[in-house]
Amino acid sequence: MQIKQVAIQLYTLRNFCKTAEDYANTLKRVRAIGYEAIQISAVGPIPPSELRSIAEGEGLTICATHEPAAKILDETDAVIERLQTLGCTQVAYPNPGGIDLGDAEQVEAWFPRLDRATKVLREAGITLSYHNHSSEFAHYKGKAILEWVFERTEIQGELDTYWVQHGGGSSVHWCERLAGRLPLLHIKDYGITLERVPFYTEIGNGNLNFPAIIAAAEKSGCQWFIVEQDTCPGDPFDSITQSFNYIRDHLVS
Numbered sequence: 001m002q003i004k005q006v007a008i009q010l011y012t013l014r015n016f017c018k019t020a021e022d023y024a025n026t027l028k029r030v031r032a033i034g035y036e037a038i039q040i041s042a043v044g045p046i047p048p049s050e051l052r053s054i055a056e057g058e059g060l061t062i063c064a065t066h067e068p069a070a071k072i073l074d075e076t077d078a079v080i081e082r083l084q085t086l087g088c089t090q091v092a093y094p095n096p097g098g099i100d101l102g103d104a105e106q107v108e109a110w111f112p113r114l115d116r117a118t119k120v121l122r123e124a125g126i127t128l129s130y131h132n133h134s135s136e137f138a139h140y141k142g143k144a145i146l147e148w149v150f151e152r153t154e155i156q157g158e159l160d161t162y163w164v165q166h167g168g169g170s171s172v173h174w175c176e177r178l179a180g181r182l183p184l185l186h187i188k189d190y191g192i193t194l195e196r197v198p199f200y201t202e203i204g205n206g207n208l209n210f211p212a213i214i215a216a217a218e219k220s221g222c223q224w225f226i227v228e229q230d231t232c233p234g235d236p237f238d239s240i241t242q243s244f245n246y247i248r249d250h251l252v253s
Helices: 010-016 020-033 048-057 069-074 076-086 104-123 145-152 161-166 171-177 210-219 236-250
Strands: 006-009 037-040 061-066 090-093 127-131 156-160 184-187 189-192 198-201 224-227
Touching (some): 006 061, 006 236, 010 020, 020 236, 037 224, 048 061, 048 076, 061 076, 061 224, 069 090, 069 104, 076 104, 090 104, 104 127, 104 145, 127 145, 156 161, 156 171, 161 184, 161 198, 171 210, 184 210
Parallel strands (some): 006 224, 061 090, 127 156, 184 224
Antiparallel strands (some): 189 198
16 A cells, blocks of 8 residues: 555545535645545535545545435436546445345345446446445345345445444455455544443554555555544544554555
8 A cells, every 4th residue: 555545534524624615724734644635525515626626726636435325326427427527436335325224125126226326337437336334244134235235236345444343344354355346445443442332543543453454455456545533532633644644654565
C-alpha cells in the first residue's frame, strides 16, 4: 500500500460537510493532514460539479462514493450521471436499506436487482462494490448472507474491517476470499471496553491486525484503503490525523 492509495471517508467528517463552504474548509484540512483522496458520503446538498471542482482544487482524488441503496437499485441511470459528473468510477452499495434480511422472499428478490445494477453500472465504466455491516454475517440457508451476496451477484467488495470483526468474521479471510473482487477496503479499527462493549477507534489504537489485513487486501488487488471512524471521542480531525500518521509510519510500503 502506498500513501497515495489512502483515502478518508467523509462520513467521518459529515458534520463538517453540510455546506459548500464547510466542505471546502474540510478538504483543505484533510489535504493538510496528508490525505490525497476522499470518498464522498453523507455530505450536504452540494452539486456534484462543485464537489468535484473543490476536491480538484485541493489536489484530492474522489476515489469512490456511497450512494443511497434504493437509488442504486431503482435509479441506476441517475447514479451513473452523478458519478460521471464527479469524475469517479467507483461506487459502493452502503447497506441493504429497505431489504429485510430476515425475509427469504425479499432476500431472493434482492439478489437479481443487485446484480442488474452491478452490470448496468459496469457497462457505463463504473464499478459497484458492496459495503458490509455485521448483519450480513447472519446465516441464511446455512451460510452468512454476505457469502450469498458474492455468490449470487457479480458485485465487487468494499469490506469494512470493523463490521467484519463485529460480525464474527476475519478480515484477512475475507480479503483473501475476494481476490480479484476487492477494489475498496474500509480500514476501521475495533476497540473493546472492560465491559465487553465494542467501539470505533483510530487505526492502531484497537485490536485489528492491520499489517496482515493490508497484505491480504493488496494481494487481492485492492486499489483504495479508506479510513473511516463512525464516531470519534473528540475532534474528528484529531482522530483522522492519528490514523493517517499511524498508517504512514507503520503500514505503507
